[in-house]
Amino acid sequence: MDNPSSMSTTADASCLFVTLGCAKNEVDTDRMRALLLGDGLSEAHEVDAADVIIVNTCSFLASATSESIETTLELAEEVAHGVRSRPIIMCGCVPSRYGDELAHELPEVAAFVRADEEDGIVDVVRRVLGSGGAPAARPAGRMLRTIEGASAYVKISDGCDRFCTFCAIPHIRGRYSSRPASEILDEVRGLVAGGVREIVLIGQDTGVWGHDLEGAPCLADLLRMVAEVVRPCRGWVRVLYLQPEGMTDELIATIRDVDEVLPYIDIPIQHCSERVLGRMGRSGSAAELRTLFARLREEIPGMVLRTTGMAGFPGETDDEADELADFLAEQEFDYLSVFAYSPEEGTRAAAMDGQVDERTKLERTQRLVDVSEQTGFSATARHVGERTKVIIDGVEEGEWGRELVGHAWFQAPDCDGAVHLEQGEASVGDIVTCDLVDSFCYELSGVMVSKEG
Ligand code: SF4
Missing domain, CATH: 3.40.50.12160 (Methylthiotransferase, N-terminal domain)
Incomplete structure (x- = not known):
């Protein structure tokens, strides 16, 4: 050494x-x-x-x-x-x-x-x-960042209080703790000053942000404050990982009415069977979820929905696996992530009886993957013919030569596919308007119409 x-x-x-x-x-x-x-x-x-x-x-x-x-x-x-x-x-x-x-x-x-x-x-x-030296200065409550690209994920909380029976996060990350709004806004201002155009707010359970802070501000308050910061650069705000219970009237109205807040809603439901949800330590039922999604679609026309489904939770019967697959197909989510249940050390579900054998789990997972591809590819194809705004993320050498690659408002960065533009000049962080002309799986190709800069 x-x-x-x-x-x-x-x-x-x-x-x-x-x-x-x-x-x-x-x-x-x-x-x-x-x-x-x-x-x-x-x-x-x-x-x-x-x-x-x-x-x-x-x-x-x-x-x-x-x-x-x-x-x-x-x-x-x-x-x-x-x-x-x-x-x-x-x-x-x-x-x-x-x-x-x-x-x-x-x-x-x-x-x-x-x-x-x-x-x-x-x-x-x-x-x-072995450097020694004076102790490093603490960041004085500010979360410093290096900036790469036009979108930035910003953590608004850590930990989780829900203790879903399958999840190790509360054991790993501890109880829910919101970052103060002033700290989040400082970070967002720094990112915007550095050229970031899209802020993606994340946490384990973003819908309850603020309940543990003085004055108990709510997520809708935070979204409006972040929207004000990105407004001068015509930027976007997106929020991920909302639980069904977090969809309050105020939050729905904010997503609908504040231009900078994207009508992109990510609610990881995991399952729809009331009995399975109960064993997961979660509330709700297929009927309640249907009512919620119908309401969101009615109140926020044209919005995009992402969710997560879990296959093979302990005790899940064949009928309950069918119920989940049918529910996910019926709801036609734009984006659906699928997980096979995995017993995590220290969680209550790992000790439950009725563990599903690996082969059955795999078959049920594959069925959900098939549903996610059917509904997700169709949802992507439905955007063909639209004129939309795209944030440019980079320049790549594609199959047909150099192309600009970006993502539209309905695609979370590094998550939901991209838009490929074969022609046009733009730089990372530019917002361009383009016509979407074709799709393949979750990818879209488009033609640039104008550039906002
Ligand atoms: S699944 Fe999500 S809501 Fe449930 S305990 Fe884990 S982090 Fe919290």
Whole structure:
């Protein structure tokens, strides 16, 4: 190993960031990156060029935990065969979930940083590099970010109070905690000043944002405040991960009436059978969900709906699996993500009787995937012929040469497909108007009509 005492500050060092899991984790990595770059560290893009490696892990499902650990071990292997040694720091959900057990299981890792300790990453990096120096300044409540691209995910809360019986998130991330509006707005202002045109608000359960803050502001209040910040640059605001109970009259009216707030509603229902939902620790029934979606479609004409369905929850009968598949087909969601139930350590569902065998789970999952493709591809094709606005995300070499790639208001970035424009000049972050002329699966092609800049 290098002589660590040769480094006096992290300014001499470079760091490779590896992120696993969802958009929320990308946001956390961004924050750590900004803190470390602010301390003088530079970013490396390969193991050999790095002095320290930070792996931000996911532990939402057992498969995600395995992937996180395998990735860490592969990196350790690469380091072992490299020209010199460098420490690996494991951050995020896996350390949050497994705590002290890990030090014994993973001696390859120099330090573990739980999700709620990530603001102290500068001190940890200094320590593993032996840099010492003055303690790093805390971000004083501000979530710093590095900016890439025209859209940015902004976390408005952490943790969750719902304790669905299949979900490890409350055990990993703790109780629900809203970020104060002032902190979120500061971050949004910084992003907009840096050229971001679309703000995507995320959290485990965005609909209850604010209930634990002074004065108990609500999500509708926050959306209106964020809309004001993006209005001068004609930007967009999107919100993800709403629970059915979170769809209040005020929120529906805000999504309908505030131009900058996109009529894109993401409500992960998981199931529709009242009995299965009850066993999941969730409320509702197919009848209640039908009423909710009919109301949303009536009150917000033309809106786009995304949901999530889970196949093979313990005790799910063949009839209940049919009920879910039929419900999802009938509702014709624009976007549907499908998961096979996986028993997560420490959750109540993992200890339930009636665990569904893997083969049945796979068959039921495949059936839901078929439904998602039928309804999703048709929903995408229905946009052909529309004139719509698209945010440009990049320039790519496509099958037919250079093309601009962006996403329309009805596509969440990095999530729901893209719009490809073969002709026209525009830069990342420009909003262009285009005619949609064709579709393939979740992808659309279009012709640029004008550019707003
Ligand atoms: S609401 Fe979502 S994050 Fe919270 S416990 Fe349920 S599934 Fe997990």
